[in-house]
Amino acid sequence: MPGILVYAEVQKGEIKKGAFEITSKAKALGGQVSACIIxxxxxxxxxxxxxxxxxxxxxxxxxxxxxxxxxxFVQALAQVAGMVNPSIIFTSASAQGKDLTPALAARLKVGSISDCVDLTLNGDKVAAKRPIYAGKAYTMVEATGNPQVVSVRPNSFAVVEAAGAGAVEKVAATLDASKIKAVVKSVEIAASEEPDQTEAEIIVSGGRGMKGPENFKMLEDLAHVFGPTATTGASRAAVDAGWRDHSYQVGQTGKTVSPNLYVAAGISGAIQHLAGMGTSKVIVAINKDPEAPIFTKADYGIVDDLFKVLPKLTEEVKKIKG
Amino acid sequence: MNTVVCLKQVPDTETLIKINAEGTGIVTEGVKWVMSPYDEFAVEEALRQKEKAGAGSVTLVSLGPDRVIEAIRTALAMGADTAVHVNDPAFAAKADPYATATVLAAAIKDATYDAIFCGKQAMDDDAGQVASILGELLGLPVVTMVTKLEVSADKKTATVTREVEGGQAIIDVPLPAVLTAQKGLNEPRYASLPGIMKAKKKPVTVKTAADLGVSVEPMTIIKSMTLPPARQAGKKIEGDDSDAKAVALAKALHEEAKLI
Known part of the structure; x- marks a missing residue:
């Protein structure tokens, strides 16, 4: 059985849900599960x-x-990897994980598999499924190096309670200061409590049909009544028009997401957008144009004026939520 | 300011991807190839930094088959000065991110540069690894997801803004460094007609594995490629009354989909 090392990312003083997801998956795969928190x-x-x-x-x-x-962080994690000597390292393909993982793998002189959505184990060898072309296709990939470094897309695996031994060991990091060249001067994080689009369970997204930046308040209102695991998104058209910041963009030049529910309001569904949200578990489309391609992917479609449907939908969801 | 820009040619984002008969790659016939969109931001930033400094050069480096020359010419037409095209069938089936970075590092190592620009990821395999590995191989610091870049007058340091979850981080980094371009860094220019004419005469050096003295083995192997399961259109909530449709949708999300 392989030893698996999980990197558990901390943001805003909390371990991220993605870290619990990969810990749960590591446990389910069997073998010794080690975790590292920095x-x-x-x-x-x-x-x-x-x-x-x-x-x-x-x-x-x-x-x-x-x-x-x-x-x-690369040095500290590489140091722990040296102590654990795992055959597999899991990280979360969060914003931080996407920066850390390839750098860590390069430091360990191995390749890594980015942004996997499913994993199987064959003896000690991982076979990882990952989207390419922003989700237009999938590849099954194996790594030849040791350890096998794999970053996992948030929301790919369920968080499952299954107790491990849980022995805690403090590690004094011995950093090589000569290699630390880039210095982080400051970090500015918006006060927003909304989850990142890649990790949200519900995304309420708006496109050209929103007509202007002022109307995104309607989407925020709906996301708000869905609860703290919901956030808003935008199509490229809305971002390029300057209505929303690029960090909201879903699609091939933005974020690839797979929430439980994706509400597309006033989004026609260009191929680049569909690639970025096509793995959402349930898709709702609200659009005036009955020919909009988004309807070919939607589980629930409403052909109507979103300005009439959204406020009522918000009111109804609020009622159901009690 | 002397810079190197790593380029990749990828299928246009409008391309409908089809899997080949072997199930290991895509059907390349009929594909329109373009410069990877994030690389356009990288080229643009290199050009702007050179223009701001008032002197310097922009060297392109790209790995791939003959067709890649089109992406190189596009970047030369935007204003880049010279290019190295690494073209060798020996690399074709082996160019995973680690191998690609190894080849690029070999092609770059003797160049003079203040910075190396890459796109934050290539818009085909979306791995986002090459720049980080390249930095490791060349012993350079790497800053990914760059949305703003200020280079000091002596070109010895840069202040970089990078996108992080929910916000941004400001980083001081000594040069040379590897920087990856995120959307928002700039607005890439279009090639002008004189630019396109000039590009035809700009020098492109072709290098083989033997020229670079490098051989590579992939660290990751693609075993198979598949299309996602087709998504069927679900149900349309019909009716003339907008309110009634909204109520029906909320009910469906609650009772059928069990999402509320």
Whole structure:
């Protein structure tokens, strides 16, 4: 059975849900599950990982890890990998994970498999399924190196409680300062409590049919009544028009998402957009144009004026939520 | 300011992807090939930094078969000065991210540069790895997802803004460094007609594996390629009354889909 090392990312003082997802998956695959958590004042969070299957949790805690910075985190994680000697390393393909994972793999002189949505194990070898062309196709990929480094797309696996031994070990990181060249001066995070689009369970997205930036409030209102796991998104047309920031964009030049529910309001459904949200579990389309391609992918379609449908929908969802 | 830009040619984003008979790759016939869209931001930034500095050169490096020359010519027409086209069938089936970065590093290592620009990911395999591996191989710092770049007058350091979850980070990095372009960094220019004419005469050096003295083995292997399961259109909620349709949708999401 392979030893698996899971990197558990911390954001805003909490372990991310994606970290619990990959810990759960590691546990389900069998074998020894180790986890590593890096940050400042994160030691108290470590035991949470035991609940989802971590047998051993390595904690790298210090002021130099207060803000995420590629090189120190790569060094610390590589140091823990050296202690664990795992055959597989899992990371989350979050914004941070996408920066960290290839750098870590390169430091370990191995290849990595990015942004996987499914995993199977054949002996010690991982076979990973990953989307390419923003989801227009999938590949099954194997890594030849040791360890096999795999980043996993958030929302790909369920969080499952299955207790691991949960022994916590503090690790004093020995950083090679000569390699730390880039210095993070400041980090500005919007106060928003909304989850990132790639991790949200519900996305209410708007396109050209929203007619202007002021109308996105309607989408925010609907996302708000859906609850804290919901956020808003936008099509490229809405972003290029300057109505929404690029960080909201869903599709081939934006984010690829797979929420439980994707509501497309006033989005026609260009191939680049459909590629970016086609794996959503349930798709709702609201559009005035009955010929809009989005309707060919939608589980529920309403041909109507979104300005009439959305407020009523918000009201109804609120009622159901009680 | 001297810069290197790594380019990849990919299918246009409008392309409908079809899988080949072997199930290992895409059908390339009839595909319209373009410069990967994030690489356009990389080329544009290299040009702007050179223009701002008032001197320097922009060198393109690209790995791929003969067709790649079209993407190279496009970037030369935008204003890049020279290009290295690494073209060798020996690389064709082996060019995973690690191998690609190894080849690019070999092609770049003797160049003089203040920065290397890449797109944040190529718009075909979406791996987003090459720049990070390239930095490791060349011993350079890497900053990914760059949305703003200010280079110091002496070109020894840069202040970089990068996109992070929910916001942005400001980073000071010594040059040379590898920087990956995120959308928002700039608005890429179109090639002008004189630019296109000039591009035809700009030097493109073709290099083989033997020229670079490099051989590669992939670290990741694609075993198979498939299309996603076809998604069937579901039900249309019909009627003349907008309110009634909204109510029916909320009910369906609650009772059928069990999402609320």
């Amino acid at each position: 940050g400042k004042g994160v030691e108290g969070l470590a035991s949470q990982l035991a609940k989802y299957g971590a047998d051993k949790i390595y904690v790298v805690d210090g002021p130099e890890f207060e803000k995420y910075s590629t090189e120190p």
